[in-house]
Amino acid sequence: MTAFRAGVVISLATPREFADLAVAAEEAGWDAIFTWEAVWGQDAWVTLTAAAMQTSRIRLGTMLTPLPRIRPWDLAGRVATLDHLSGGRVQLAVGLGALHPGWLAFERDEGRTVRAEKLDEGLAIYDGLMRGQPFSYEGTHYSVEPTEFFPPPAPVQQPRVPVWVVGAYPAPRSMARAARWDGVIPTKLDRTDDNPFGPVDLSRTVAALKGIRERDGLTWEGYDVIAEGVSEPGATGDATVAEWVDAGATFWVESDWSMGDDAVERHRRRIEAGPPRPAVKSPLTAVESR
Numbered sequence: 001m002t003a004f005r006a007g008v009v010i011s012l013a014t015p016r017e018f019a020d021l022a023v024a025a026e027e028a029g030w031d032a033i034f035t036w037e038a039v040w041g042q043d044a045w046v047t048l049t050a051a052a053m054q055t056s057r058i059r060l061g062t063m064l065t066p067l068p069r070i071r072p073w074d075l076a077g078r079v080a081t082l083d084h085l086s087g088g089r090v091q092l093a094v095g096l097g098a099l100h101p102g103w104l105a106f107e108r109d110e111g112r113t114v115r116a117e118k119l120d121e122g123l124a125i126y127d128g129l130m131r132g133q134p135f136s137y138e139g140t141h142y143s144v145e146p147t148e149f150f151p152p153p154a155p156v157q158q159p160r161v162p163v164w165v166v167g168a169y170p171a172p173r174s175m176a177r178a179a180r181w182d183g184v185i186p187t188k189l190d191r192t193d194d195n196p197f198g199p200v201d202l203s204r205t206v207a208a209l210k211g212i213r214e215r216d217g218l219t220w221e222g223y224d225v226i227a228e229g230v231s232e233p234g235a236t237g238d239a240t241v242a243e244w245v246d247a248g249a250t251f252w253v254e255s256d257w258s259m260g261d262d263a264v265e266r267h268r269r270r271i272e273a274g275p276p277r278p279a280v281k282s283p284l285t286a287v288e289s290r
Helices: 015-028 044-052 072-086 112-131 172-180 199-215 235-246 263-272 283-288
Strands: 005-009 032-035 059-062 090-095 163-169 183-188 224-229 251-254
Touching (some): 005 263, 015 032, 032 044, 044 059, 072 090, 072 112, 090 112, 112 163, 163 172, 163 199, 172 199, 199 224, 199 235
Parallel strands (some): 183 224, 224 251
């Protein structure tokens, strides 16, 4: 069974503040800290680099990177460079990206179909470049030829810096995509504020992903299943997270996305309280409780 881990996403902080929060998270026992990648705004990879230079254990990543609007070779170079610098502590998370004014101010919406195509092609190129040269690719939107022109340093994590991919249950294409990579950020097609994604939905998603990976000859061991939410420090929050872990989550991401002038101090308080410590049922306990 994959060991449970917990990380925290920072909604708003300068690179220096983010680095300070990363130090605090490392000291408090969190396993990872995440920022988000904007189309135009504070650079996520510079922010993560600032944190990498002040920490030694905690993993550093994005939640998430809108890969369809980023050139995959640019992303692969940034990720490999930071993985080399940090000693193998980088985590990448990708998805189609949510359309919002910060995106549409610069680029028109090409449509969900094109974004999905670019996501698939971008992942293939990211993986190929991470594995080294010679690499070539010919797709609908991108083409790559082999080159030895000053490549970035090889990533410490092999064969690639692991990548989590958004998977929307029960959409076949979305689920198959997420199943092919290193972990899933799960959601569902009919998700709304009145119909949120919950532990029951996660258990169905996990069952579907296990079936796809088994069909494709991929092992389940080591595959990450991410659950996101806000937990209170202490027993109440631990119980909340335990419901997600019992449903199949392997990685909890504390996700307070509210912003405002108090964001940094609010994140700091939650970080310093420490990560959730859910009491997970063992197989024996589950059998005895029937």
